[in-house]
Amino acid sequence: MIEVKNLTKRFGDKLAVNNVSFEVSEGEVLGFLGPNGAGKSTTMNILAGYLSSNEGQALINGIDILDDPIAAKKNIGYLPEHPPLYLDMTVKAYLDFIYDLKRVKLPRKSHIAEICEVVKITDVYNRIIKNLSKGYRQRVGLAQAIIGNPKVLILDEPTVGLDPKQIIEIRSLIKRLGENHTVILSSHILPEVQAVCDKIIVINKGNVVADDTSDNLAHNLSSDHRLSVRIEGPEKEVTKLLSTIPGMVDVKGTRMVEKGIYEYVLEAHEGVDIRREMFKRLSSRNWPIMALKSSELTLEEIFLKLTMDDVYSHGVTVANKDTESNDKETISGGEK
């Protein structure tokens, strides 16, 4: 449905997108993950036909966005980072305008009413957009993208600036849309992308650093082998005991959280589960575990990991080594 080949975009001297390639099949939800300024929005702008690429190709439904922009754009619904709303219009007038602009053939009244129902803006239908809250504006922006039922939806940070309840609503909405649309969405929040997307592309400084299914990437990145644990017991002795567990790489970051209870961050070798061994040893000394959770990597750590680790930067799949041979997804950074 979407095919991107060696896309490169420069703003003056600055390389915003560097040789990015990926594919999205019909009905797939693709997540674009990356820090601010990574090139997510630029890539999306190129896909939507707002910007032109310096090199490379972007095909929407087999149509090059530069060769036949009008035909390609008919297949796209785009929600940019800032919802492109005319603040002086009412929601009704705005959606009517978008309907005309996209030359939608569906029955006007029922189609717009249905979309308002889906994104839950029916109760603000007659209000002026200027007076709407951020959450409602975002939803009007989303409604704008869905009008005309385009095959491809490109959503740039659709949940940014929303409250937690709205975020959950929008996420489940995107999930539902993903059932009969091809969706590309960007985010800098890992759990969000993980929750909604089938496939994830991690992009940093204009380069694709990882391209894999959501599960594989999560498995590789969420790092089962890093634990944060709270133990009641003398700090030095506990540290000493923990570091003797086989497979343990590092024990660090101790601090007292409650009286007599210290927090430790443990790092073990990949593929080694230290939890059972830790429990046995601690219980034999009668030092109770007060809390135990796998410590999640922050996005910064993931990037550090993805950009520093050789596995991720030399064209080898991000997936587990054993799936490497049958996994087609390679990292385009390595294809240069």
Add this chain to the structure above:
Amino acid sequence: MTAVLRREFTSYFSSPIGYVFLAVFFAFSGFFLYITTLQTGTVNITSVFSQMFTILIFLIPILTMRLLSEDKKQKTDQVLLTAPLSLTGLVVGKFLAAFFIFALGVSVMLLYAVVLSAFATIEWTVFFGNIIGLLLLGGALISVGLFVSGLTENQVVAAVGSFAIMMLLMLIDMIAGAIPIKFISDLIYKISFFDKYNEFTVGIFNFANILFFLSFMVVFLFLTIRALEKRRWS
């Protein structure tokens, strides 16, 4: 194109701009009508038209300043440029919206003519020649304003910029007159708006002049399209 046209046209009336433009246009044309015809006891309305030349230079930038600049600033250009719509359709839609507002202002001249015709017979052919001349002049100036608006995202810059260009167009005769080399001054006279518009107001219906204003519009609409296209590449 019609979607853009309709939205732009109605947006003139959801902000004060449309009302202010029409009010000022009506006020000045009414004032000139009073001075040049009613007070002097003639039904020759052409001097009202020749006075409007100066007024347009001040009024047209108000009409065109936000056409494209505001879209860029509010990022609404993202919805326009990613819609299945050609740049030509977008630019022509915007142009026509401003032009129709302007034509709405010009239509008051019909009312004046009807009122005057109660006192004496009016030379209707001259009058309609004048109307066409004014519409062409306005269209040419709107295309300049639209172009400048497409270059910036600041309304004020767009207004001042197009005002400056229109002033230049008005003063071009003086500039031409100040140049001693005949060849160059002749060349500059060739693009004089004032001369060509004046021919309309004195009742000369010259096809060359019509063609001049029309091609001027086309050139600036084309430049506007190129300016938008360039923004996409830079």
